[in-house]
């Protein structure tokens with residue numbers, strides 16, 4: 001259970017090598033040691049992720065093989081994780097960005113992006129809800145994006161999947177009211193992580209540590225939805241109500 005000072009005993013990171021997900025794990029480990037389960041595809045990244053989490057003070061690190069698009073395997077992966085005990089905090093952090101112009105003109109790439117960024121989160125969301133409801137407590141944190149709040153021409157393949165994730169998890173939180181399970185949907189703008197290292201900074205770009213701190217605070221305050229940069233909420237409110245002929249003239 002997450003205790004009175006906001007310290008979880010067990011943290012599950014789905015997308016176990018995610019740069020931003022690991023920053024969130026580090027944020028919670030700064031409150032004290034915890035057991036950490038890193039669920040990821042087999043990769044060299046997982047070795048460095050394990051080292052990173054150990055260095056941050058994890059009492060134990062358990063790697064679990066997990067592929068976000070191998071949907072049929074997910075129930076068994078979750079049974080394996082829960083066989084070792086309850087999970088207090090689960091972070092859904094896997095995702096791919098890709099090249100929008102290639103994705104929307106290539107069926108294979110578009111389907112992969114939709115599966116990793118939408119169907120995978122739905123699959124694990126249902127299983128997290130089932131397991132946490134049964135244990136009677138738990139905090140789910142999911143990475144949505146401002147790209148999903150308003151889907152834009154420049155990244156609509158990724159953005160449309162994030163729009164789906166955002167809606168699914170916000171209403172999953174509603175469906176779980178009264179069960180002891182909480183859902184926090186996070187809408188970062190661009191953050192400096194492995195995913196964006198090839199991109200120039202966009203306006204209001206933040207560091208992954210800013211995202212992690214905002215998530216720690218939001219969990220403490222039992223929030224269900226946050227933007228990371230404080231200006232994004234009002235900006236998005238305006239942008240998403242502009243007509244398309246105006247939006248077309250903006251560098252979005």
Ligand SMILES: NC(=O)c1ccc[n+]([C@@H]2O[C@H](COP(=O)([O-])OP(=O)(O)OC[C@H]3O[C@@H](n4cnc5c(N)ncnc54)[C@H](OP(=O)(O)O)[C@@H]3O)[C@@H](O)[C@H]2O)c1
Pocket residue numbers: 015016017018019020021040041043045066067068069092093094095096116143144145146187188189190191192193194195196
């Ligand atoms: N960085 C940003 O600006 C930003 C902004 C808004 C939202 N987000 C979201 O935040 C989350 C974390 O992103 P990040 O910045 O930490 O990027 P990241 O470091 O690239 O992490 C993404 C992770 O997803 C994993 N992944 C991809 N496909 C997978 C699959 N089929 N099965 C399992 N894992 C898979 C990758 O693992 P592999 O090593 O195996 O590829 C990688 O570890 C993502 O959902 C992203 O969309 C990011």
